[in-house]
Amino acid sequence: MNHPSLEVRIGSLTLRNPVLVASGIIGYGAEYERLVDLSAIGGIVTKTVTRRARAGNPPPRVVETPSGMLNSIGIENPGLEGFLEIKAPILSTLPCAVIVSVEGEDVREFCELVEGISASGVAHAIEVNISCPNVGPHGLKYSTDAGMAREVMSAIRPLTRLPLIAKLTPNVTRIGEIAEACESCGADAVSLVNTFIGMAVDSVTGKPILGTVLGGLSGPAIKPLALAKTWEVAQAVDIPVIGMGGITHARDAVEFILVGSTAVQVGTALFANPSLPEACVNELESHLRRSELSSVADLIGALEVPPGRGVIRAGRRAS
Amino acid sequence: MNLVACTVVENREITPGNFLLTLRVPRGFSKPTPGQFVHLRVSPEVEPLLRRPYSLEGFVERGSLRAVRIYYSVVGRGSKALSQQPKGQRLDLIGPLGIGFSPSPRRLPILVAGGRGVAPLLFFSRRLRMKKRPYVFLFGARSGRELYGLREIKGGRLHLATDDGSVGYHGSVLALLQREWDESGHTPLTAEVFTCGPHGLLHELAEFARGKGIRCEASLEGPMACAVGACRGCPVPLHERERYPAMCLEGPVMDATVVDWSRLP
Numbered sequence: 001m002n003h004p005s006l007e008v009r010i011g012s013l014t015l016r017n018p019v020l021v022a023s024g025i026i027g028y029g030a031e032y033e034r035l036v037d038l039s040a041i042g043g044i045v046t047k048t049v050t051r052r053a054r055a056g057n058p059p060p061r062v063v064e065t066p067s068g069m070l071n072s073i074g075i076e077n078p079g080l081e082g083f084l085e086i087k088a089p090i091l092s093t094l095p096c097a098v099i100v101s102v103e104g105e106d107v108r109e110f111c112e113l114v115e116g117i118s119a120s121g122v123a124h125a126i127e128v129n130i131s132c133p134n135v136g137p138h139g140l141k142y143s144t145d146a147g148m149a150r151e152v153m154s155a156i157r158p159l160t161r162l163p164l165i166a167k168l169t170p171n172v173t174r175i176g177e178i179a180e181a182c183e184s185c186g187a188d189a190v191s192l193v194n195t196f197i198g199m200a201v202d203s204v205t206g207k208p209i210l211g212t213v214l215g216g217l218s219g220p221a222i223k224p225l226a227l228a229k230t231w232e233v234a235q236a237v238d239i240p241v242i243g244m245g246g247i248t249h250a251r252d253a254v255e256f257i258l259v260g261s262t263a264v265q266v267g268t269a270l271f272a273n274p275s276l277p278e279a280c281v282n283e284l285e286s287h288l289r290r291s292e293l294s295s296v297a298d299l300i301g302a303l304e305v306p307p308g309r310g311v312i313r314a315g316r317r318a319s
Numbered sequence: 320m321n322l323v324a325c326t327v328v329e330n331r332e333i334t335p336g337n338f339l340l341t342l343r344v345p346r347g348f349s350k351p352t353p354g355q356f357v358h359l360r361v362s363p364e365v366e367p368l369l370r371r372p373y374s375l376e377g378f379v380e381r382g383s384l385r386a387v388r389i390y391y392s393v394v395g396r397g398s399k400a401l402s403q404q405p406k407g408q409r410l411d412l413i414g415p416l417g418i419g420f421s422p423s424p425r426r427l428p429i430l431v432a433g434g435r436g437v438a439p440l441l442f443f444s445r446r447l448r449m450k451k452r453p454y455v456f457l458f459g460a461r462s463g464r465e466l467y468g469l470r471e472i473k474g475g476r477l478h479l480a481t482d483d484g485s486v487g488y489h490g491s492v493l494a495l496l497q498r499e500w501d502e503s504g505h506t507p508l509t510a511e512v513f514t515c516g517p518h519g520l521l522h523e524l525a526e527f528a529r530g531k532g533i534r535c536e537a538s539l540e541g542p543m544a545c546a547v548g549a550c551r552g553c554p555v556p557l558h559e560r561e562r563y564p565a566m567c568l569e570g571p572v573m574d575a576t577v578v579d580w581s582r583l584p
Contacts (some may be wrong), residue, residue, distance in 0.1 A: 027549030035322050035413065035547070047549075055562050060584050062544050062552035064369050064396075069544065076551040076563065211584075219368050248365055271544045272360060272370055274322055274413075 004288035005295040006281065008042075008262050010240050011163030011188030013125050015042035015097055018263035018296055019253060019280045022244050023048055023101040023127060023167070024073065025267050028087040029094045035274035040281055042263060043097030045191075046087070048129045049117070050102075051109040053079035057134060058211035063200050068221030068246075069268050070198050072134045072212040075103060080116045088122040098122060099165065103129040105138045107155045118160035126162050128152070128187075131169035131194035133216045143169045143194075146181035153185035163188040165242060170222075170229045171197050176236030183237045191242035191265065192233060193226045218268040220248040227259055231310070234260020234301055250276070250283030257284070260301040320416055320547065323348050327408040328386055330401075334467050337435055338402050339376070340389040342410070348385060351378050353443035354419025354515075354538050354572040357387060357412040358546035361401040370413070371397040372543045374515070374571060376438040376468075377445065387414075390438040390467065416546055417571050420536055422446065426511040428454040430475075431496055431524060433516020434465060439538050439572075440515055441468045448474035455499060459492025459516075492516075493523050500531070507532045514538070514575065522580035529576045537575035541584070543567050556582035 006017035023045040026032040038044065056076030063070050078086060091098050100123040104110035110128065117123050130142035130152060142148045143166075153166060166182035168175060170193035179190045195216025200209040226245020234241045243261030247253055248269040256264045266277045273279075284296065293299055328341040342359075351357075356374040361367060377388040393402050404410065420443050428447060430440045437458055447454045454475040460466050463486030466479060479487030480495045488495050496512070499505070514524050515538035528535035544552040546567040554563030555570060556579040564570070 024550065025545075027545075031545070031547050031549035034320060047551075055560075056551055056554060058582060059554045059556060059563075060542060061554060062369075062542050062550070064367060064542070067366065067368060069368060071544070071550075071552060073551050076554070220365065268368065268544075269365075271550070272365075272368060 004285060004293060006285060008240070008296060010125060010165065010242070010263060012161075013097065013163045015263060017042045017281050017284070018257065018261075019277050019284070020045055020099070020242070020263055020265045021270060021277055022265035022267040023129065025270050028091055029098070030090045032274065036270070037278050039095040040278040041096055043099055043124065044094070045099040045101050045127050045265065046091065047077055048075045048101040048103045048132065049077055049080055049083045049113060050075055051080055051104055051112055053077065053082055060209060060211055063209045065198070065200055065217065066221065068217050068219035070200055070210060070215040070217050071195070072210045072215035074134045074212070075132060080113055084116065084120050088120050092122050097124040099125045099127050101127040101129050101167070103132055103135070103139070107152050110152050110156050111159055114156040114159045118162055123162055125165055125188075126160065127165045127167050127191060128156065129167050131167050133169070133171065133195060133197050133214065134212065140169055140171065143178055144172050146177050149178050149181040150185050153182050153187055157186035165189040165191050167194055168192040168233070169194045170225065170245075175229050176232050179233040179237045183239050187239060189240040189242055189262070190233060190237065191244065193222070193229050193245045196222055196225065218246065220246045220269070222246045223248070223252060227255060230256055230261055231259040247276070247280065250279040253280035253284055254287050254299070257296065257299050258301070258303040260303075262300055320414060321347065322411060322413050324409060324411050327404050327406050327410065329406065330404055332402075334465050337390065337392050337465070337467065340391065340401065341379070341386050342389070342412070343384065343386050344412075346385060349415055351375055351387065351415035352419035352422055353446055354439045355415040355417050356571055357389075357414030358416060358543065359389070359401070359412045360410050361397045362404065363408070363410065367397045367400055369397075369544055370546065371401070372546055372567070372571075374439040374538060375415070375442055377442050390435060392435045413546060417567055418569060420513050420538070420572050423450070424452070424511055424513075426509055426534070427505065428452070429496065429499065429505070429510055429512050430454060430456045431492055431512055431514040431516070432456070432458045433492055433514075433520040434460050436514070436516030436538070437468055438515070440513065441471050443513060444472055444475055457492050457495045457499060459495065462486075491520070493520065493527065496524065496527065507534065511535065518580060518583055521575060525575035525578065525580055535575040536572050537578070539566055539571045539573060539578070539583070541566055
């Protein structure tokens with residue numbers, strides 16, 4: 001029992017441990033090379049790449065709220081060609097799994113992105129960002145309607161052999177249904193939650209604080225909400241669930257795994273504490289030892305729940 | 320740039336609402352240039368959630384002591400938490416970060432400070448003095464009580480302005496600059512401006528500099544999440560609209576005449 005196994009599988013991808021850094025947090029990895037030990041964690045998810053370069057949203061783009069952060073970055077990125085030329089060569093040298101996040105304005109753009117990223121050989125998996133609240137109406141279109149989710153996932157599935165991870169928005173009534181739709185169209189995993197739509201108001205000036213009025217809320221404030229969504233989705237699908245939302249302490253990662261996550265992503269709290277992902281790995285290993293478990297697989301969904309309790313019927317698969 | 324542990328050596332209120340913080344840093348901390356900043360964890364607690372970017376008032380190397388100095392105002396949750404950190408408290412910071420003032424100006428440097436924006440300019444003036452470079456220092460504040468660091472400004476010509484007229488010229492530091500420019504016969508070939516202060520003041524200074532063709536470097540301020548160019552949360556609007564440079568990477572000191580101050584909060 002000295003060395004419990006931390007390996008997990010996301011489709012055909014084996015991660016040496018289940019701790020990832022979420023999209024939008026460490027750019028394309030190199031930005032944080034001196035602050036985060038990438039060789040200690042499972043992998044990173046890149047800043048989302050869009051078909052064409054985006055300048056991003058007008059300032060202010062971030063504001064701290066109680067136990068949280070609102071952001072409205074607007075996926076500032078160099079676009080697919082820029083990504084392949086400038087970012088991909090650096091990414092391929094990183095000592096961890098690289099999951100490239102993509103976002104399209106329509107199904108055709110999603111297809112072009114998946115083909116382009118897949119052909120480049122830089123990605124170990126693709127996270128399909130169908131849940132960005134900060135890029136206008138198309139951002140949430142494909143993750144707030146099961147039919148739309150099916151449309152995009154079934155279009156991109158034949159285009160790549162890489163694991164496809166659908167990233168879901170929590171801004172829906174029945175997230176389990178969206179997850180099921182992605183699973184039924186060949187998603188290898190789902191990741192959740194993206195940010196909750198929120199806003200901040202300055203009562204003195206009588207104006208919204210963010211340049212785009214609305215933004216996405218992350219940070220410890222959303223952890224209970226994110227745990228509930230993760231729990232709900234883990235009951236609805238059989239594919240791996242990658243849980244995230246407000247992981248701030250190392251033990252938070254264990255909580256997400258207990259409710260059914262196969263892997264977790266660390267986000268906002270990394271800005272204050274760059275060693276948090278590594279601390280999550282260490283805590284997970286210690287937890288397995290203390291619990292006398294030989295593998296993280298034994299911990300996934302191991303939450304002890306009294307029979308009939310905690311059932312979210314709306315999102316539960318009929319059996 | 321590294322994540323380094325630091326310890327509070329001194330943290331005291333020296334002008335109303337404004338604190339001077341001295342943080343001991345390890346030997347591995349790179350020597351900062353004036354205008355650079357550090358991204359500081361303001362409390363050992365989880366809250367406030369984000370670090371706060373502070374430009375440096377100075378860098379101390381005395382015997383075995385290596386320390387950075389920060390001059391800050393208590394304006395919100397982060398700075399309030401910071402003001403409560405006692406001597407001996409351990410914190411950590413990322414830095415030094417960003418682009419500072421051009422270290423060797425080719426023209427006569429005119430340093431224009433507004434309020435607590437004096438901090439990086441005091442740092443800069445000390446470096447100029449070390450290099451035996453003459454400079455002009457114009458310092459405006461709401462009142463005489465906020466004029467911090469005057470004794471530090473040696474080797475340069477100092478003029479003061481206050482909004483309430485309690486000390487020096489009664490009015491804005493911009494008027495002081497206009498007067499200095501006209502009376503001393505400066506031209507864009509002989510003098511340039513380095514400034515830090517409230518964005519409203521920087522906007523006016525940038526307009527003045529643009530109008531006369533004066534080189535003008537300004538140190539900007541704003542919220543940052545990562546401070547290392549990853550999150551893209553600190554965009555600087557420019558007159559050319561194609562892109563938003565990140566304040567943390569391409570600033571905080573930037574050419575004031577290319578910034579679109581009307582779109583910068």
